[in-house]
Ligand code: SF4
């Protein structure tokens with residue numbers, strides 16, 4: 001291990017430090033206030049364990065799991081010191097402690113609940129994990145180019161009861177809306193071209209009329225064509241926006257209750273004419 005205990009990993013890269021108030025980059029050392037809580041300190045601790053010079057104590061467990069695995073140390077070490085991989089070593093350190101069943105007590109209920117939730121449920125291999133999408137005709141982003149990646153999430157892709165109602169339904173909705181969106185985008189572009197051409201026609205008709213070269217009916221004729229084209233363009237753009245909102249909601253974006261209320265069509269009072 002090439003760590004030279006330089007402590008650069010406690011801070012943001014030095015050339016970016018503007019003030020001592022904001023110099024710390026490692027939340028672990030900032031909270032722990034002892035060298036072992038830094039990345040360099042953890043590497044020394046891990047080396048000592050590997051060499052059999054020390055044992056795993058509650059303090060060691062605390063040091064390993066107070067790390068946020070945020071990666072600041074990895075960047076600082078690479079920029080200021082060596083092309084090392086401190087973050088990989090920190091992950092391995094924690095994995096080793098988990099294998100030894102040395103984890104903070106506060107983690108145990110979470111581990112138990114996760115184990116119970118996973119017991120006997122869901123696929124066991126990455127291939128099974130994609131089983132929810134069978135028969136939908138979706139492209140595989142790992143082998144072919146795609147415009148949109150749909151991530152079903154662990155629970156929806158692994159729990160059979162949720163696959164059909166959530167993952168498959170959302171993917172189907174999103175892909176059908178995506179086709180609609182692509183078609184609408186073409187429509188909007190074509191309509192925009194038409195509006196631009198008709199605006200030019202209307203402008204020239206007005207110039208001709210102003211110069212006494214054409215009757216006013218030419219101006220009216222041009223504007224009669226322009227106005228409905230502008231309405232169609234606006235309607236196509238509105239449809240496109242609605243389709244994008246649909247995709248956003250289908251992908252889990254949700255909607256804001258206040259916006260829903262505002263966008264609801266107003267109901268006409270019974271007494272209104
Ligand atoms: S991990 Fe890198 S930056 Fe941190 S003390 Fe070791 S050599 Fe220095």
Ligand code: SF4
Nearest residue numbers: 026067068070071073
């Ligand atoms: S990954 Fe851990 S040791 Fe590294 S900067 Fe973040 S909290 Fe500190």
